Amino acid sequence: MSAMKELGTLRKIHAAGLSIGYTGHSPVLTAIDQVWQGPGIHLILGENGSGKSTLIRTLAGLQEPLKGVVNWDEENIHSIVAPRKITKMAFVESMPPRQSELTVDEALALNGRSRAEQDLWLHRFDLLSLRSKSISQLSDGLAQRVMLVRAILQETPWILMDEPTAFLDVKSRHVMWSHCSSLVEQGRHIMVSSHDFHLLEHNPHLKSVTAIRDHRLHHLDPMGSFAEWSASL
Amino acid sequence: MRQNKIPLAILAAILVLAMSHLMWGSTDINWAELGSWFSGVPKLGGTVFFEVRLPRVLMAIAAGSGLGIAGLMMQTWFHNPLAGPSVLGVTSGAGMAVALVILTGAGGGWLANALSASVGSWMALGLVLIVSNRFRGMASLLIFGLMLNYVLGALVTVLQSEAEENALQQFVFWGMGTFGQATLITSAVALALVLVAVWIVQARHRDLDKWTLGEITARSMGVDERGLRRLMIGLTGLLAGSITAVCGPVAFLGLATPHLVKLLISNRSHRHLIPMTALVGAMLALVADWGVKGFGVLDGGWPLNAVLSLLGAPLVIWVLVKRNMGNS
Numbered sequence: 001m002s003a004m005k006e007l008g009t010l011r012k013i014h015a016a017g018l019s020i021g022y023t024g025h026s027p028v029l030t031a032i033d034q035v036w037q038g039p040g041i042h043l044i045l046g047e048n049g050s051g052k053s054t055l056i057r058t059l060a061g062l063q064e065p066l067k068g069v070v071n072w073d074e075e076n077i078h079s080i081v082a083p084r085k086i087t088k089m090a091f092v093e094s095m096p097p098r099q100s101e102l103t104v105d106e107a108l109a110l111n112g113r114s115r116a117e118q119d120l121w122l123h124r125f126d127l128l129s130l131r132s133k134s135i136s137q138l139s140d141g142l143a144q145r146v147m148l149v150r151a152i153l154q155e156t157p158w159i160l161m162d163e164p165t166a167f168l169d170v171k172s173r174h175v176m177w178s179h180c181s182s183l184v185e186q187g188r189h190i191m192v193s194s195h196d197f198h199l200l201e202h203n204p205h206l207k208s209v210t211a212i213r214d215h216r217l218h219h220l221d222p223m224g225s226f227a228e229w230s231a232s233l
Numbered sequence: 234m235r236q237n238k239i240p241l242a243i244l245a246a247i248l249v250l251a252m253s254h255l256m257w258g259s260t261d262i263n264w265a266e267l268g269s270w271f272s273g274v275p276k277l278g279g280t281v282f283f284e285v286r287l288p289r290v291l292m293a294i295a296a297g298s299g300l301g302i303a304g305l306m307m308q309t310w311f312h313n314p315l316a317g318p319s320v321l322g323v324t325s326g327a328g329m330a331v332a333l334v335i336l337t338g339a340g341g342g343w344l345a346n347a348l349s350a351s352v353g354s355w356m357a358l359g360l361v362l363i364v365s366n367r368f369r370g371m372a373s374l375l376i377f378g379l380m381l382n383y384v385l386g387a388l389v390t391v392l393q394s395e396a397e398e399n400a401l402q403q404f405v406f407w408g409m410g411t412f413g414q415a416t417l418i419t420s421a422v423a424l425a426l427v428l429v430a431v432w433i434v435q436a437r438h439r440d441l442d443k444w445t446l447g448e449i450t451a452r453s454m455g456v457d458e459r460g461l462r463r464l465m466i467g468l469t470g471l472l473a474g475s476i477t478a479v480c481g482p483v484a485f486l487g488l489a490t491p492h493l494v495k496l497l498i499s500n501r502s503h504r505h506l507i508p509m510t511a512l513v514g515a516m517l518a519l520v521a522d523w524g525v526k527g528f529g530v531l532d533g534g535w536p537l538n539a540v541l542s543l544l545g546a547p548l549v550i551w552v553l554v555k556r557n558m559g560n561s
Contacts, residue, residue, distance in 0.1 A: 046333040062452050082455040099312040100445035109502075110442055110454065134501060135446075147450070154454070184423035 010072050010088040010157045012037030013059050013191070017068035019054050020051065020058045028214055036191060038209025040184055044193040045220070047233060050212040052193035053094075053162050054184060059191070060160045090151035094163035096143035104146050107135060107146035111153040121149045121233050125179065148172050148179065159183070161192040173199060181205050182193045201226040239497055243512045247294070248250065250519035254290045255282070283417060292415035292516040295423040296480050297490070299472040301514025302431055303488030305494075305506060309441050310465045311375050317488035318473035321374075321466070322381030326357025327477040328408070331383040335404045336396035343414055346407055347478040354474030355379060362466060409536035410481040412522055419479050426475060430468050431511050437464065438503035484538045485545030490514040492552040520544070 013036045021027040028051035036042045036059075057063040059070055061077040061225045070077050072082045072088060078090075101108065104127060109120050125145050135143050144164060151159050166175045177199050180190055184205040200206055202223075209220040211232050220229055258281070275283075310316070311480075318324065330353025331346050333339070360381065365374050375475035393401060415423070434441075440461055443451040446520075452458055476483065481485025494509045495501070521541050527534030 061454065086455040091450060093447055093449050097445065097447045100487055102442060103501055106502045107446065109390055183548060
C-alpha cells in the first residue's frame with residue numbers, strides 16, 4: 001500500500017504514574033502505569049462513567065493529565081508540537097458532528113491528501129455518491145463513516161476512537177468493525193473504547209484488552225471470551 | 234448561474250450600487266465642482282461628494298462586510314446559526330455606554346457617542362473574555378452573552394425612564410443606526426480595519442473548517458483552540474465595536490448575511506464563505522441604504538434598522554423555508 005510509507009512513526013503509548021480527570025474534581029483514575037504497543041486493536045472496556053473517554057482523550061494528548069505523564073515512544077507528549085502530533089495520532093469522537101455544513105469532500109480535503117487518495121478511501125467506504133452532500137444532512141452512521149475516513153486520511157500510525165459505534169445501528173456497527181480490522185491488516189494501531197465488545201470476540205487482530213473497574217485498570221486476555229470479559233467489569 | 238460567476242456578479246452589483254449612491258442624492262451635484270475640494274476653497278459639489286456621499290458609501294461597505302464577517306465567525310464558533318455579533322453583548326455594551334452619556338445629559342454630540350460606544354463595547358468584550366477563560370462550554374458563554382444583553386438592556390430602560398425628553402429623542406435616533414454620520418477618515422479607518430480582519434480570518438479558514446467538526450476533533454487535527462477563541466472574540470468585538478461606534482447599533486447584517494451567502498453558493502468551506510460574506514454584506518448594506526435614502530419616493534426615507542429588519546427577517550425566513558424543503 002503506497003500510503004503506508006508516509007505514516008509517521010509511533011510504536012507505543014506509555015502512561016506513567018498517570019492520574020486523570022478534571023481539575024477541581026476528584027480524579028477518575030489514578031496510578032495508571034501501562035504500555036500499549038504494536039499494531040492491532042487495543043480495546044478499552046468499562047461501564048458508563050468509568051472514565052473510558054477521559055483515559056482515551058488523555059492518552060491522545062487532548063486533555064491534560066492531573067498527574068503523571070503520557071509518553072509517545074520515549075517522548076513526553078507535552079514536548080511534541082501540534083504539527084508533529086497530528087502525524088502520529090488521529091481521533092474519532094463518539095458523536096459525529098451533526099452541525100457541520102461542510103461537504104464530505106470539503107471535510108476530507110482538510111487532511112491535505114491528494115484527490116486520488118481521497119477518492120480511493122471514499123470508494124472503499126462506499127461514500128463516493130455522497131461526496132458533495134453536507135455532513136449535517138447525513139445519517140449518524142454515514143457521518144461517522146466519514147469521520148473514520150477523515151481519521152484514516154490523516155495517515156497516522158495510531159487511530160484512537162472513543163465509542164465510535166455508540167450512535168450507530170447494528171449494520172453500521174458491523175461495517176465499522178470490519179473496516180477497523182482491515183486497517184490493522186495495513187499495519188495501523190487502533191485504540192478503541194466500546195460497549196460493543198461482543199463483536200470483537202475471537203477477533204484475531206485484537207492485541208490487548210484493558211478493563212476499567214473500581215477506578216483501576218485490569219488486563220484481560222485478548223483471546224478470552226465475551227463472557228469472561230463481561231464478568232470482569 | 235455558474236458558481237464561480239457569482240462573486241463577480243456580486244462585485245459588479247456592489248460597484249453599480251456604490252456608483253448610484255455617489256451619483257444620486259438629495260442634492261444635485263454640479264460635477265464640474267468636484268475638483269474644487271482639493272483646491273482649499275471647496276464648492277458645494279465637491280463638499281457633498283467627498284464629505285457626505287463618499288464616506289457614507291465607504292462606511293456602508295465597511296459595516297456590511299465587517300458585521301457579516303463578525304456574524305459568520307460567531308455562527309461558526311458557537312455552531313449556532315442564530316449567533317451574531319450582538320449576541321455576546323458587545324452591541325449592548327456600546328448601547329449602554331451611549332445611553333449613559335446621552336440620557337444623563339453628560340454629553341451628546343457625535344464624537345461623544347462614538348467614543349462611549351467604543352469604550353462600552355470594549356468593556357463588554359473584556360467581561361466576555363474573562364468569562365470565556367472560566368467557562369468550559371460554549372453554550373455557557375452564549376448564555377452569558379444573552380444575560381449580559383438583558384441586564385444592559387434593563388439598565389438602559391431605567392436610564393430612559395429617568396431621562397429628559399430631549400435626551401431621550403437623541404438616544405432613540407442613535408438607536409436607529411445610520412451610515413450617514415461617517416467622515417472620510419472614520420469610514421477609511423473602518424474599511425481598512427475590515428480589510429485587515431478579513432485577511433486575518435481568511436488565513437485561518439482551515440482552522441474554522443476543522444472547528445465545525447467538533448471541539449475535540451478540531452484539537453486532534455492541530456487547531457490551537459485557545460488562540461482561535463481569542464482571535465474570534467477579539468476580532469468580533471473590534472469589528473462590532475468600531476462599527477457601532479460610527480453607525481449606531483446596526484441590526485440584522487451580522488445574522489442574515491451568512492445565511493444569504495449559503496443560499497447563493499454550495500461551498501461550505503470558509504475559504505469560500507469568508508470572501509463571499511464580505512461581498513454580500515457590503516451589497517446588502519448598500520441596498521438597505523437606498524431604503525434609508527427613500528428610493529426617491531419616500532420623503533426622507535426610513536431609519537436604517539427598520540429597513541434592515543424589514544429586508545433581513547423575510548430573507549432569513551426564506552432561507553429557512555428553502556433549506557427545510559431541500560431536506561424533506
